[in-house]
Amino acid sequence: MNVEANKVVSFHYSVSDGGDVPVDSSRERGEPLTVLIGHGNIIPGLEKALHGHAVGDRFAVSVAPGEAYGERRADFFQRVPKKYFEDAEHLQPGMSTVLQTKEGGPRMVVVQKVGSSVIDVDLNHPLAGKTLAFDIEITDIRDATAEEISHRHAHGAGGHEHH
Template sequence: MKADINHVIRFHYRVFALPAGGEALESSFEREPLTVLLGHSGIIAGLERELIGKSSGDRFEVEIAAADAYGEVRPDFVQRVPKKFFREPAKLKPGMQTAVGTQQGPRLVTVKKVGMSVVDVDLNHPMAGKDLKFEVEVVEVREATPEELAHGHAHGPGGHQH
């Protein structure tokens, strides 16, 4: 079966920042494959497009431009947040990643500067602005269940657990 929108695909991946040559930024080969319901924004757009048409056992490499990965760096995404919104404000240090509470739930941020009562944080994804190279191995492709389609995500190993 070839992967398409509304199919569930399980795959291993290794991702590198371009230009290549360094260590992988992240890899799934040492754990469960990632499981995604295609067409439901579960992964970056560029990688999802490349998975369409692939079958179990396929291996490929692809380079994804920043715009189709985690987006370009947005300077306006640096904001000043009162310390009261952090769980352990005394432990905050520039460069660390932490979660800050928002109306939409917790959001991962990178600490830029810690002041007396406020913290400057960068809301950009840590891989924003980076062109990426993926090494991918497709493990399984299957049709999504009606429940997965209704929920908008894959269930089971490597997917969402209810």
Template sequence: MNAEKDKVVTFHYTLTDAEGEVLDNSHDRKTPLSVLLGHGNIIPGLEKALEGRAAGDTFKVTVEPDEAYGSRNEDATQRVPKKYFQNAAKLKAGDTTVLSLKSGGHQIVTIVKVGMTAVDVDLNHPLAGETLTFAVEVTDVRDASAEELEHRHAHGAGGHQH
């Protein structure tokens, strides 16, 4: 079976930056990543590279910023009251954390400066502006369940956890 829209693709990956430094590696977690293709659950460049692949395929793909996390926007900073952060007292410049948004979503931010009552954050994704290379090993491709299609993402063994 080949990977395409509405198929669940399971794969191991090693992610490196333009200098070859390993940024992330699914092998360290022992469990591969499973994604429902065609629903925007991973960056576009990697999703496109998975299309047409089958279990057992291995490949490398380099993804430019416009197909990954976009270009950096140097003006994308914001001052946020400390009360919106968990463990605000422990935050320091350079840390990354997740902010809950009023819309119900979440955003990864990088701490720029911690003040007495507010925190300055960089709203760019930490990998914005980066050219990324993925070494991928596809371990499985399967039809998505009706529930996965309804929820628009893959579920792990035993169903969903949300």
């Protein structure tokens, strides 16, 4: 069985942004990442690179910013009242944190400046503008269930879980 749309794929990965040290790795957590292919659950360049591979395949892929987290936008900053941050008292310039957006979803932001009542944040994803180098090992491929396809994401081994 090969990776294609509507397959649930589990894979270990490590990713770096041009440096020697990975910025993220599933191996450190001990569990592979499991995603439903064809529904936009991972960055487009990585999803395209997975297509056609089989269980046991190990490969490296480089993903350009346009197929990852986009180019950095110089004007993508916002001043946000501290009350919107769960951990405002601990934030320092350069730290990444998650901010709930008006659309209801979480957004990774980087703190630029901390004031007495507001925090200036960079809304660019921390990996925006970077070419990402992935090391991939596919550990499992299965057909997605009808429920997973209708929900547009993979469910855990115990069934349906939304967080």
